Amino acid sequence: MSSIKWIFSYINKYKFRFYIALTAVLLSSFMAMINPYLSGRLVDEVIIQNKTDILFPILGVMVAVTVIKAIIRYTYQMAFEFVSQNVIFELRQKMYSKLQELDLDYYNKTRTGDIMARMTGDMDAVRHFVAWVIYNICENVTVFIFAIISMFFINVEFTLLMFALTPIVAYCAYRFAKQANPIFFGIREQFSKLNTVVQENISGNRVVKAFAKEDYEILKFEERNKAYMDANMELANVAQKYLSILNALSNMFTIVMILAGGIFVINDRLTMGELVMFNGLIWAINNPMNMVGWLINDAQRFIAAARKIKILVNEETKIKNPEEGIKPKKLKGEIEFRNVNFEYGYEPVLKNINFKVKSGQRVAIFGQTGAGKSTIVNLIERFYDATSGEILIDGIDIRKYNLQGLRKNISISMQDVFLFSNTIEENISYGVSEIDNNKINWAAEMADANNFIQNLSDSYETVVGERGVGLSGGQKQRITLARSIIKEPSILILDDTTSALDVETEAMIQKNLNTIYKDKTCFIIAHRISSIKDSDLILVLDDGRIVESGTHKELLDNKGHYYGVYKAQYGDYLDEEDNEDCKEVG
Ligand SMILES: Nc1ncnc2c1ncn2[C@@H]1O[C@H](COP(=O)(O)OP(=O)(O)OP(=O)(O)O)[C@@H](O)[C@H]1O
Ligand SMILES: [Mg+2]
Structure with a gap:
């Protein structure tokens, strides 16, 4: 529940749009009851009682309901997408700012792959939840409730008979949620580990090659890949078991309805039109039952991801920046x-x-x-x-x-040299607010780097770092030295x-x-x-x-x-x- 509360603190900023969209879901669910009801009246009044004059008005309303419902649905789907994209944008920004704030102690303890998993897969689980799962839960719950209310209005006895199966559905959903929860955490964990192996292998590929450890690395990856697959398979096993039961139960509804409905009609306890109404509403019962498993699945994925993201966002830095700290000019x-x-x-x-x-x-x-x-x-x-x-x-x-x-x-030229994958010019001027070519040249000269930089193909515009040209160890040191000097x-x-x-x-x-x-x-x-x-x-x-x-x-x-x-x-x-x-x- 705390994950839901947490995500709502982000949704809150867009609450106007969000709640309008939720109201639209409610309206659309309500409208979904109209056509089955009209179909029933069509049978009872137009076909059986031969009141042909109301045929076209009823058909007209049915078409209008269908069109309006489609428009409302499109609108709220877009609204939820808008909210989710904005929430995720903010969350990503917040997470990135947090990463800037966190101290070396955190980075010493945390695997890069974990952080990457937070930024990618986990974020997507949250986005999916806000964009899709929330409204689907509301849609299914409201449609289900409206359908039950409608059915009670039509025939109480018949409705009660049909719902003899619901406790089993509720029990299955509960069992599924309980069993799937830890598996989802396992999956997120394995995903992080898989990411870490890939990330380390890429940054350390030179070492891998130098020690001819490609086979070992492939084996290591296979292990992690297998663990990730196993975790997913474990989930699939549990999910398929319950999803099949839920699916069978929902189909059972149709069978019960046809069987019992037939008997009710024969005994004159239900009109033909009322049976048609029930038939038209049966999807509103079936669908949520089919969906409940999937929605639990997605909601659990969200909870697992949200918990991990929350931990990162709430991470405390040991290095505290004093609130009223002295801001020295020089x-x-x-x-x-x-x-x-x-x-x-x-x-x-x-x-x-x-x-x-x-x-x-x-x-x-x-x-x-x-x-x-x-x-x-x-x-x-x-x-x-x-x-x-x-x-x-x-x-x-x-x-x-x-x-x-x-x-x-303070300017530090560190022992383990790091250059950004950017031009030399940008690397040198990294610590100063504006790029001044004269100053860059001056700093490079002081670091005795000017000569070799000018001999490079694009001089100061040469891209170095991860994707750039290779530089010797001493050349890199001199660029980092220039970067420290220019800051004065x-x-x-x-x-x-x-x-x-x-x-x-x-x-x-x-x-x-x-x-x-x-x-x-x-x-x-x-x-x-x-x-x-x-x-x-x-x-x-x-x-x-x-x-x-x-x-x-x-x-x-x-x-x-x-x-x-x-x-x-x-x-x-x-x-x-x-x-x-x-x-x-x-
Ligand atoms: N992030 C860290 N976590 C734990 N221990 C560390 C960490 N960094 C350094 N140490 C330990 O602290 C000690 C001092 O390390 P430090 O990096 O200050 O040495 P140094 O004098 O700079 O050595 P060098 O000349 O090799 O650069 C070492 O024993 C090292 O193992
Ligand atoms: Mg040292």
Whole structure:
């Protein structure tokens, strides 16, 4: 029931049209009683009593009723379609907005295939319910009730006799609904899983090919496909059983009517015309009985789909955007971590992190893979919130800023490069509100990407990303770097952004950044000492803790972890130089 209430909260916006359409259904059902009644009168009065003068008026009314009913039916079907399309449009928008709002934690836990299933199959089940199932239920229920009332008016005894079968129908419908409900959930679940396999296979097709795992993938798909088929077959088994019983019962009505009707007519308890009326109304009893199974089927499908969509739409984000959050115009870029601890699950990943960065400083985060470097910058962006402790920007806890306002001031060039399937121009200018060619060129030049972009067939208009031309890892990194630079943020974060570049290119980019980012706070994560040695502050991270910090020189003098890595990277060179002067390295 809650699913129905929920969908009505969306229908409410179109309630005028919706209720008019429902009234039209009522009217049309009522009109459906007229022709059987007139047929009866035709038999009794025109044929038996020979009142031929009323033949044409009756026929005229019958034709008029048929035409008007057809027009009304067309109108309400269109109205329901209109409402359903609008409801589904709104729901899709809402779901998409929710997907934008949800945090990384949600995406880590949720399969893409599930989300795609919500957006496609489940949405369609809801649309079908609003466009078709609702009015069919109303139509069938009202026609059924009107037919019973009409029959009672004609002959009470005969009607009661005919309805001896109804409790069995009601019982069958109830049993069917009960048994089909869990099966529908199973089907939706299997559909999600099937979607996930396809989606992962498509995005990971290179890995599949590289490892020659096509057969394995086909087998995996077959398993899921089979599970989906089985779930559908299970439903078909249950459905066919009950649908056949319901169908047989509805046919039984016709037999009972002909048999009992004949006896009633012979005994003069029913006129011939009244039997014709009953005969004309029998479809109004048969049809709903035949339909009840199908409608239960569709309604259950709707309930299963609606529940899944509702869960997604009502999903709570862990990252809360404060209602009256501070909207910074331009941040200075002072950052402080105060006793910050963080865990993704139960394992602590960052342990008691403390550091302070002044505006315009360049900070390097250095450490082994898995040490927690990306996690630190994820916290600055509020991709996740610290489990305990505080992160302050310009002296204010970052949780007090409006989320978008905060992120507008930060630019991150992420470790796992992602480009949209769009032109290079649009990819670079993604974070700024307008496309300015001069600025795009400038950003590309700063990221040392201008040259290779101009050599591409369509220069900045070249489509890259999923369906676009292939780019090398370093080229992609430079485009994402340009995308970060063009935003001119207060805080720039480069997470392993130059890892795929040769040392010379990297040095050139570093030089460019030195000139343009004098007043901006910069975080650089890199594994090469050459990338970070000029930083104002180097944080050496080991297993989630800052084990050392200082400038390159201070850290070398310290002869700790950093020095060890330095020696490993420049060992030969240092031996030649007799460990004397390290400043020239890089
Ligand atoms: N989304 C996540 N869910 C759970 N654990 C995670 C998640 N992301 C990272 N971790 C774990 O947190 C730890 C730190 O990861 P992080 O990505 O910060 O490392 P890193 O220092 O950036 O490493 P790398 O140099 O390889 O990029 C790792 O042990 C990793 O397994
Ligand atoms: Mg990382």
